[in-house]
Amino acid sequence: MTYHNLLFILVVLSAVAAVMARDLLLNALMLALVSVGTALLLFDFQAPWAGVFELSVCAGLITVLFVSAVSLIRREDGKVEDSRARFRAMPLVMGIAAIALWLYGIPFFEALENWSRFSDRTASLGTIIWDTRRFDLVGQVSMLAAGVLVIRSIFPRRKK
């Protein structure tokens, strides 16, 4: 229980750091930390398949994509002058949000908990993916193909 909540606190703090950090590379690395924390939480929720996907794809592949994008735009003229005052105000905004959620959100979530319908399904992950949800795998595969085409468009072949 304590481990679970500590992981949640780690994810919240690294999410705030990922938004607030001045350096773009640091933003990307903090996002990787958010992904690692999320993956550990998924393992803690007894969801190892989702955890492995999160750790390999989100903490690995997406971080590589972000870091390569940062390396492609790492010049002074590519930087955007964001107002730092708005980022410095972020802890204050998060504090206000936390107080508001503690006062008004938690009673709502407790009510939500009472409406939950418990499932009697005991199907395994493989049964659900390959038997129950066969059709949307087509969409998933086409999304992956679209992703490959998009990555190919970042690095086009030079015309002679």
Place this chain on the structure above:
Amino acid sequence: MTASFSLDWFFISLIFVAGLYGMMVSRSLLRQFISLEIMSKASLLGLISAGAKTGNLALAQTFIITMIVIEVVVVAAGLALLVKNYRLTGSIDVWSLNKLKG
């Protein structure tokens, strides 16, 4: 002590607020994508928390795997757009996108 489900959702909402705030205040496309990722992490944790609560973990996991795949494609498409836009305009400002003409 508050029940675990409500406390989980308290933290999930905080993560979502962090991402939403980042999307609202930043003009850099890259930071906006990072904030979008943070928001999708919050929804992912919401899915697994609801799945754990209702005893439907396997279904929640399959949704999460689908979500992660789509997330990767969205990020790849967004970063491709960002790099192309940077090569055209020399900027990653989100407002430079309105110079694109078809």
